[in-house]
Amino acid sequence: MSKSLQLGVLVSGRGTNLQALIDAVKGGTLDAEIALVISDKPEAYALRRAEDEGIPTQVLLPETHATRQAYDAALAARLLERGVDLVILAGFMRVLSGAFLGHFPNRVLNIHPALLPDHPEEDEVRLPDGTKSPVFRGIRAVRQALEAGVSWTGCTVHLVTLHVDRGPVVKRQAVQVLPGDTEESLHARIQKEEHRILPEAVAWWAKSCTV
Numbered sequence: 001m002s003k004s005l006q007l008g009v010l011v012s013g014r015g016t017n018l019q020a021l022i023d024a025v026k027g028g029t030l031d032a033e034i035a036l037v038i039s040d041k042p043e044a045y046a047l048r049r050a051e052d053e054g055i056p057t058q059v060l061l062p063e064t065h066a067t068r069q070a071y072d073a074a075l076a077a078r079l080l081e082r083g084v085d086l087v088i089l090a091g092f093m094r095v096l097s098g099a100f101l102g103h104f105p106n107r108v109l110n111i112h113p114a115l116l117p118d119h120p121e122e123d124e125v126r127l128p129d130g131t132k133s134p135v136f137r138g139i140r141a142v143r144q145a146l147e148a149g150v151s152w153t154g155c156t157v158h159l160v161t162l163h164v165d166r167g168p169v170v171k172r173q174a175v176q177v178l179p180g181d182t183e184e185s186l187h188a189r190i191q192k193e194e195h196r197i198l199p200e201a202v203a204w205w206a207k208s209c210t211v
């Protein structure tokens with residue numbers, strides 16, 4: 001029997017996307033095993049979620065590494081030690097350098113709380129109502145969508161490259177912005193879709209990117 005896909009999940013916060021992966025694995029809709037969860041923040045609630053399921057966790061503090069490259073190399077080494085096939089950034093609040101990505105070519109997925117375009121150089125994305133919206137990259141994407149007054153935003157799972165939020169898109173879901181939305185209410189609706197498309201994207205990767 002072949003070994004199931006080994007996932008390494010990197011987190012910094014609440015870990016609701018990690019929970020969606022845990023639930024998909026437990027529910028049998030995702031044929032994979034979460035081999036290791038690593039956080040850069042010891043207080044991340046995501047660590048508790050993993051511990052509750054008996055999933056190995058580690059904390060890797062940025063301040064104990066002299067450079068970003070040293071941190072990224074240590075992070076990669078820990079995942080490789082555990083035989084991780086695919087790395088998922090599930091709310092991991094650090095940008096990864098070549099010192100990490102070189103170890104996992106086409107093997108890192110990120111979930112981003114906005115719609116990203118098919119072509120990385122594009123700065124506009126087409127919305128379901130036929131209009132176009134600016135692309136919201138970076139860590140303030142939900143707030144930026146609200147401030148821009150767009151009618152739709154969404155979420156995207158993409159492969160991670162050296163160019164932040166510009167890797168090839170794997171899955172995307174549009175979410176309507178409703179009158180009276182706050183950053184919290186809009187983010188909550190986006191996250192509902194994230195929790196659906198992230199496990200689907202991992203399953204797609206397992207089918208399409210492994211031999």
Ligand code: GRF
Nearest residue numbers: 014015016017091111112113
């Ligand atoms: C998600 O909204 C994701 O899009 C962004 O960070 C958030 C993480 O949320 N990259 P959680 O920790 O999975 O609840």
